[in-house]
Amino acid sequence: MTRLPAAALAALLTCTACPAPAQEQAANDGPRNVILIVGDGMDEQQVTIARNYLHGAGGELHLDRLPLRGAMQILTTENNTSGRPVYVADSANTATSMATGVVTSRGRLATTAGADEDVPTIVELATAAGFRAGIVSSASVTDATPASFAAHISFRLCENPDLMQEVVVSDIRLGDCVADMKSSGGRGSIAEQLAESSLHVLLGGGAKHFAPTAEGDTRSVKQVARDNGFTVLESEQELAGAPVDARLLGTFAPSTLPVRLRGEDGRTAEKPRRSFLNYIHRYLGSVTLPAPMRCEPNPAFEGIPSLQAMTDIALRNLSHDNDKGFFLMVESASIDKQSHERKPCGSIGELQQLEEVLDSALAFARQQPNTLVIVTADHAQAAQLIPETSLFAAYPIPVFTPGYLARIVTPEGSTMAVNYATTTFFMEEHTGAAVPLYGNAEALGRVPPFLQQPDLFRISSDYLGL
Amino acid sequence: MTRLPAAALAALLTCTACPAPAQEQAANDGPRNVILIVGDGMDEQQVTIARNYLHGAGGELHLDRLPLRGAMQILTTENNTSGRPVYVADSANTATSMATGVVTSRGRLATTAGADEDVPTIVELATAAGFRAGIVSSASVTDATPASFAAHISFRLCENPDLMQEVVVSDIRLGDCVADMKSSGGRGSIAEQLAESSLHVLLGGGAKHFAPTAEGDTRSVKQVARDNGFTVLESEQELAGAPVDARLLGTFAPSTLPVRLRGEDGRTAEKPRRSFLNYIHRYLGSVTLPAPMRCEPNPAFEGIPSLQAMTDIALRNLSHDNDKGFFLMVESASIDKQSHERKPCGSIGELQQLEEVLDSALAFARQQPNTLVIVTADHAQAAQLIPETSLFAAYPIPVFTPGYLARIVTPEGSTMAVNYATTTFFMEEHTGAAVPLYGNAEALGRVPPFLQQPDLFRISSDYLGL
Incomplete structure (x- = not known):
């Protein structure tokens, strides 16, 4: 009935990796590296849903075998200089916490709440100190999480020069970045800042944001990147053939990369169907739950490089002929994006991609022991694992979620019910x-069991001696 | 902007408590104790909600200062001998995992799924080996979590002799325990089993379950307990005056103990009120969210002993003149029960009670260093911290939860939105x-960063050498 017999437990529990960090640091030479792996929206519900599906309820993720596990509190503030706390974050302010150590307001990339001051990121500090830096994401590389590590802007949706004067989605004006335009003395759009950045490797989606003409220029943003020394890659084949000694900008889809898994025939979570009587009173009539479904490969993923393939190239190029070391952030972005869209199979597949990235990171750390590997999330999400058979099934009335429900048939033959019910909008909210x-063994003694998100910046900076 | 300056971090991170367990065990004499503190339904959402309210988003719970933190996977099975996994548990099967190391089906106390065989609990094994054992709960002591540690029955609601032939709630027949009756060769109801148990201390609610006449007897269950050596306590004053050298059965309310905090004027989470137009289409009309509220003391808590007060008496009596040691399980039950009822203030107050119990446990462990303190939950719950201002607030349509919402004004002056939306029933579901x-320092090297719930039984048993 258990997965952990006494002998295995004893083997696990010997305190193998607790030398004092200071001694270790003095004893080891060679490059020092930080690999920060971020599962966007990867909270404990998402992790458990993925564990149950990928390895069974009694199985283990690769994450579960890491020697360090803790919890990280997310901090967000209102958008003014003496703002009160906000209890639920977005990916812009959380990435800013990790990239800069500064707590800011939702929507901001590496800028302060209210005062709108730019704050240095770990990518900037590391490259200034002679380290290389890389970013890999399954989102557009201009999306909030990757961009916060190398760009500064007041509004996350100003991803390219055409979006600076007005961001409009579904005919609704969501904001602008006029103050950040170069003509206003600012740094320009996110894509422009990335093209001009000191990054060594930048891989993900978002090709469409590099096509527009750079502000006050005749060149495309992509050409600006080339002129800044980047080799531009736009296909799986080009990625595989990328030169080892080049700085790389790879964008493998117009925006977010397609995900690996989807629901059967593209199904998402669905509303339970209520009979007429149930509309009169919720204890009357009947309710038909969505039919169970399996997860299946997403055809749109064909020809898209995996997160691991991008990570492997990033690690290769970052470490090639590099005595100093590097900082690499890898984001599995669509654990979050698929949860917003109520697609549990999608989230599961992207957590599996994160697991593969972890494999690569740990393999690299075996070659270069001074490599701190940290895996975390930026914020929690909406999905909840709820009972397939209600705790109240004995009551002869309909008992069902008011939200959206997916009933997933797992490889071990049970049905896993996933609920999305934070909002009636077409996208779910984050949670708090x-x-x-x-962390890997290098994290033991460096990362406490409880910390706040900005502490990650300091832990990474300290490890690199910045 | 951070809570963890470099010096404090360094102090936290030195690996102070990692001697090999075997050496430590050999080197230390004196009593060995296990204190297992269970927050029923205390998942990461509940912990964060309580942290934000009690200490501020940038603050720390006492839990956050413990040197060990991990995650525990919950395992449940269908009710047959070759059952498939069930992904959401109840408090009966989860307590059985912790008390016996055996994975069982929902509703069962220390009995196997399908075959219905009794399995020994850590309370029984510990007392047979000469340790004392105690249980403290803010639920009825006959409720699933406490009872699974010292009773064996197929259906958790058979709490007293009058409920063995039929359990009826709201005119609905939920089950029976005829096969567990003494006249069937069984052990009788939960209250009868507890009255006849080897426990040294049993404190909580549930007086009404000890009033009925024991099966095949003329005595009340309470009298059976007295005749088995228990001193019976029924008020805060009697608890305070309890003799140190007595075995104690204390029940301080008819059923679950009243909780410490409640919503302003008794308010719970409420449904957003939708205008007529919004019923025609969810993007039309307007929606009025529940008004913000504060938490306030619950008048019904007056005269009820705190969980800490019960724990202090339990620790005193368990350790008095005891060279061998003890096993104590303390449950803060109503983190879960208040979440079922959509009462976030109630859950916060009960998590605060758990924090006080932790203080007492750590103070005790400073006196008796061979004391393993573990704090955990039995399963996750429904409450979710959602944005007070939607991520999609820029869209000019109503964006609101389809469930129940509480907007709590925190002491730091922000508003915290808590969502309950797992079901339309009058009680929320658990989540998975x-x-x-x-864990305290004694847990370092003994408790791995990831484990499965039944492993807790083995860790506790191994610590006591059972």
């Missing part, structure tokens, strides 16, 4: 729980 | 996420 945090 | 697990 502290998120899981994991 | 892995739960947090914490």
